[in-house]
Amino acid sequence: MTYIDPHIHMVSRTTDDYQRMAQAGCVAITEPAFWAGFDRSSPQGFYDYFRQLTESEPQRAAQYGISHYTWLAINPKEAEDPGFAREAMSLIPEFLDKPNVLGIGEIGLNKNSRNELEIFEAHLDLAADRGQLILVHTPHLEDKLKGTRLIIDAIRNNSALDRNRILIDHVEEHTARLVLDGGFWAGMTLYPETKCTPQRAADIVETYGTERLWINSAGDWGPSDPLAVPKARLEMRRRGHRPETIARITFDNPRSFLGQCPKFVLDGC
Amino acid sequence: MTAPESTCPAPRSKVVELYFLEHRAKLIDIASFLDRVDRAPADGPETDFRIEAFHRALAILSDGRAERARRILEALSDHSTEPIDSAAGLKGAFGASPE
Numbered sequence: 001m002t003y004i005d006p007h008i009h010m011v012s013r014t015t016d017d018y019q020r021m022a023q024a025g026c027v028a029i030t031e032p033a034f035w036a037g038f039d040r041s042s043p044q045g046f047y048d049y050f051r052q053l054t055e056s057e058p059q060r061a062a063q064y065g066i067s068h069y070t071w072l073a074i075n076p077k078e079a080e081d082p083g084f085a086r087e088a089m090s091l092i093p094e095f096l097d098k099p100n101v102l103g104i105g106e107i108g109l110n111k112n113s114r115n116e117l118e119i120f121e122a123h124l125d126l127a128a129d130r131g132q133l134i135l136v137h138t139p140h141l142e143d144k145l146k147g148t149r150l151i152i153d154a155i156r157n158n159s160a161l162d163r164n165r166i167l168i169d170h171v172e173e174h175t176a177r178l179v180l181d182g183g184f185w186a187g188m189t190l191y192p193e194t195k196c197t198p199q200r201a202a203d204i205v206e207t208y209g210t211e212r213l214w215i216n217s218a219g220d221w222g223p224s225d226p227l228a229v230p231k232a233r234l235e236m237r238r239r240g241h242r243p244e245t246i247a248r249i250t251f252d253n254p255r256s257f258l259g260q261c262p263k264f265v266l267d268g269c
Numbered sequence: 270m271t272a273p274e275s276t277c278p279a280p281r282s283k284v285v286e287l288y289f290l291e292h293r294a295k296l297i298d299i300a301s302f303l304d305r306v307d308r309a310p311a312d313g314p315e316t317d318f319r320i321e322a323f324h325r326a327l328a329i330l331s332d333g334r335a336e337r338a339r340r341i342l343e344a345l346s347d348h349s350t351e352p353i354d355s356a357a358g359l360k361g362a363f364g365a366s367p368e
Contacts, residue, residue: 080356112347113356141362145346174342199288200338206276238287240278 001247002027002269004254005229007106007135007169007187007216009034010057010068011049017219017226022064024230027269030258031057032071032106032135037221039078046074046088054098069264071105071135072096079110079119089122096130102261103127105135106169109147112139121154128160133261135187136168138175140194148175152182165260169216170195176208185257189218190228198228198235205236210245214253299327322365 002025010018010031021029031053033046040046053070061068072095074088095101107123109116127134139147151168155161168179169187172195179186188204189195196204201215217228225231229250236246251269258264277284306320326341334340347366 077360111356111359112352113359114352114354116356117352139362141364142345142347142366143362145343146349149350150352172342173336173339174346203277203338206278238279239284242278 001025001233001243001251003229003233003250004258005029005217005219005226006167006214006254006258007032007189007218008226009218009220010061011052012221013219013226015060015063018061018064018066021226022066024227026066026229028067028069028254028266029061030069030071030102030135030254032137033073033075034106034137034220035075035077040088043084043087043091047091050091050095054095054100058100067266069100069102069258071103071133072101073104073107073123074119075106076108076110076116076120076137076139079116080113082115082118085115085119086122089119089126092126093130096132099263102258102264103133103135105133106137107134108137108151109139110137110143112143112147112150117150117154120151121158124155124158124161128158133258134161134166136166138168138170140170144170144172145174148178152178152184155184156182167214167257170218171204172196173200173204173207176204176213180208180212185212185214185253188213188215190215190225190232191218192223192225198232201232202235202239202241205241205245205249210248210253212253212257213249214257215249318367319363319365 005021005026008029008031010029033049033053050072053072058068072092074085079085104123104127107120109120136151138144138151148168155163155166163183167185167187170189171179171186176186188201190198190201205213215229215232217226218224219226219228233246233250255266279287322345326344329337329340329344345365
């Protein structure tokens with residue numbers, strides 16, 4: 001069976017990971033722009049990063065038959081200086097027409113500050129103006145519940161946005177209902193310590209159903225697992241979930257959401 | 270004990286069979302962690318807000334009510350509603366919110 005990993009930071013991973021993911025059935029990934037583990041010193045750093053996401057990384061993925069798509073943004077961890085953030089954001093429109101760019105992401109909040117919120121709202125305006133899909137990052141650990149509420153309020157305040165074109169990521173047991181009841185798509189991220197395990201992700205599917213829900217690895221430079229999605233598939237199979245249910249969460253749902261952007265095409269699937 | 274709606278395709282006996290040993294190990298890890306904290310020499314305030322939150326969460330585990338994971342995550346969350354004034358110098362999270 002094939003799967004899509006709709007959130008993974010392959011710039012932080014080795015080519016061996018592409019090979020292992022392809023062997024496990026991965027046919028497509030989408031890579032949101034994120035924090036590199038340190039703050040970039042100039043907007044030029046973002047320009048180079050956006051080039052890497054739109055030019056270099058798709059070629060690396062293609063060697064293993066994996067389609068590579070991406071999202072562009074300045075992430076919330078580097079959004080505390082609004083002047084700097086807006087300068088970096090001004091580079092995004094030049095890249096939006098690249099063939100593998102699906103939309104704006106990952107945007108959102110980290111520590112739930114006023115400046116982060118200002119830049120999040122500016123990204124929402126950009127996405128609305130350019131008719132882009134949106135991928136939203138929600139904060140970590142104790143900040144997630146408050147941040148998810150602030151994010152949903154900000155989106156509700158922007159009447160130009162269609163909630164069916166917005167995915168709110170990193171949901172856990174205390175935020176999944178907020179996101180799904182709000183009419184958004186929801187992503188579960190599988191991390192060894194700080195987000196969901198494959199077992200908990202399967203529990204969330206059993207609790208909230210399969211509609212508008214997907215699973216991703218969000219593999220990056222920290223403790224994470226690029227094979228987390230196939231591990232979650234195995235977890236669901238162990239419990240006796242039907243193949244159609246597993247396929248819906250790990251292939252059909254990402255394809256439906258991402259397919260709202262006409263650039264997202266899966267050859268032969 | 271509250272009986273949640275049955276949505277897990279595996280019968281209860283299989284769930285226990287599949288997961289008991291894994292979670293027995295995690296349970297002992299928790300006990301061992303708390304013992305370790307007790308054994309460690311004090312080097313600061315008497316209490317740590319994270320350990321206090323941990324103990325509140327442990328009470329939820331054994332209260333016999335459903336949706337323990339959701340309620341523990343909520344117990345470990347910041348329940349304020351206004352954005353903070355500045356995130357300058359802040360990047361990571363603690364895992365629990367100071368009261």
